[in-house]
Amino acid sequence: ATEVRLASRPHGWPTAANFEIAQATLPDPAPGQVLVRNLVMTVDPYMRGRMNDTRSYVPPFAIGEALDGGAVGEIVSSTVDSLRPGDVVLHGLGWRSHALLDAKNATKVDPTVAPVNAYLGVLGMPGLTAYAGLLKTAEFQQGDAVFVSSAAGAVGQVVGQLARIRGASRVVGSAGSADKVAYLTDELGFDAAFNYKDGPVADQLAAAAPDGIDVYFDNVGGDHLEAALSRLNVHGRITSCGMISVYNNTEASAAPRNLALMIGKRITMRGMLVNDHASLKDTFIAEVAPLIASGELRYRETVVDGLAQAPEAFLAMLRGENTGKMLVSI
Numbered sequence: 001a002t003e004v005r006l007a008s009r010p011h012g013w014p015t016a017a018n019f020e021i022a023q024a025t026l027p028d029p030a031p032g033q034v035l036v037r038n039l040v041m042t043v044d045p046y047m048r049g050r051m052n053d054t055r056s057y058v059p060p061f062a063i064g065e066a067l068d069g070g071a072v073g074e075i076v077s078s079t080v081d082s083l084r085p086g087d088v089v090l091h092g093l094g095w096r097s098h099a100l101l102d103a104k105n106a107t108k109v110d111p112t113v114a115p116v117n118a119y120l121g122v123l124g125m126p127g128l129t130a131y132a133g134l135l136k137t138a139e140f141q142q143g144d145a146v147f148v149s150s151a152a153g154a155v156g157q158v159v160g161q162l163a164r165i166r167g168a169s170r171v172v173g174s175a176g177s178a179d180k181v182a183y184l185t186d187e188l189g190f191d192a193a194f195n196y197k198d199g200p201v202a203d204q205l206a207a208a209a210p211d212g213i214d215v216y217f218d219n220v221g222g223d224h225l226e227a228a229l230s231r232l233n234v235h236g237r238i239t240s241c242g243m244i245s246v247y248n249n250t251e252a253s254a255a256p257r258n259l260a261l262m263i264g265k266r267i268t269m270r271g272m273l274v275n276d277h278a279s280l281k282d283t284f285i286a287e288v289a290p291l292i293a294s295g296e297l298r299y300r301e302t303v304v305d306g307l308a309q310a311p312e313a314f315l316a317m318l319r320g321e322n323t324g325k326m327l328v329s330i
């Protein structure tokens with residue numbers, strides 16, 4: 001089996017030299033185990049944090065060992081009755097061609113209900129993050145004006161559309177290219193969108209949301225968060241989902257400098273982790289799968305071909321070269 005290992009820990013931006021492609025020999029499945037041939041894997045922003053040697057909500061990757069993360073694959077051999085060869089499963093041992101795992105850690109998925117890639121994106125972890133982060137964490141209400149950053153990404157594209165479908169008064173998104181901005185306004189039905197590289201976020205957000213915002217879904221942190229604090233209305237809410245603008249920083253960032261605004265505006269800012277919202281999964285699928293089927297909720301993916309390209313796909317995602325979920329077909 002081929003696997004991608006962590007060769008060294010990055011300082012600042014990771015590079016290809018931090019990864020190593022290696023061969024491993026897998027034993028036959030022990031009782032209770034299954035062998036899976038992976039079809040597709042995900043590269044996610046949170047994996048950057050796991051490359052550091054710091055304790056967090058997920059343990060760090062170990063140097064010299066295969067990385068891991070979400071993947072969908074086909075059972076090759078099985079020692080349990082519940083999973084048979086040919087079954088397609090979602091599991092946590094990506095970054096390798098074949099995975100040997102306990103059957104209890106594999107969830108069967110139906111490739112006739114949705115394409116297998118969707119279980120890693122719009123109907124998977126990022127989709128649930130959007131759903132829980134908007135409806136639960138930010139307590140979105142019909143009539144709210146919503147701003148979401150990294151809006152053309154895996155999580156952001158779902159946040160903005162859910163807000164629109166659920167009756168937001170205005171949906172504004174930011175992203176890092178003109179093509180992404182056009183995708184948001186022309187295809188996803190955002191009311192306004194801007195390229196944060198075109199000028200100060202605060203000015204562009206003020207122009208895009210002249211009546212202020214009630215909810216900020218934060219995927220980026222830094223100057224985006226600062227701009228949102230200035231633009232939020234009284235009793236505004238912030239979902240702190242991610243802060244990708246600081247993940248590769250070696251020095252702490254200065255923004256937001258205007259936190260004191262939280263007091264007068266009685267702003268609520270609440271961190272969220274998707275892992276806490278597993279109980280919402282069925283409700284989420286029941287609501288979102290039909291929206292996808294009817295075409296009301298659209299999504300894109302960026303798929304890179306080949307396990308050996310996985311490190312480059314991860315780096316490209318950090319640079320913003322993906323629209324929608326970044327995936328690697330194996």
Ligand code: NDP
Nearest residue numbers: 045150153154155175176219242243244245272273274320
């Ligand atoms: P995306 O698909 O949005 O991909 C990451 C995107 O981040 C890039 O495409 C890039 O797009 C953007 N980006 C990179 N650097 C910057 C920067 N300096 N400023 C602004 N944008 C930047 O990833 P996901 O949808 O998977 O994740 C989005 C966020 O949600 C991340 O912060 C992630 O950590 C977080 N997250 C949190 C979860 C939780 O449980 N709390 C679960 C899942 C995700 P662009 O071209 O626009 O720059």
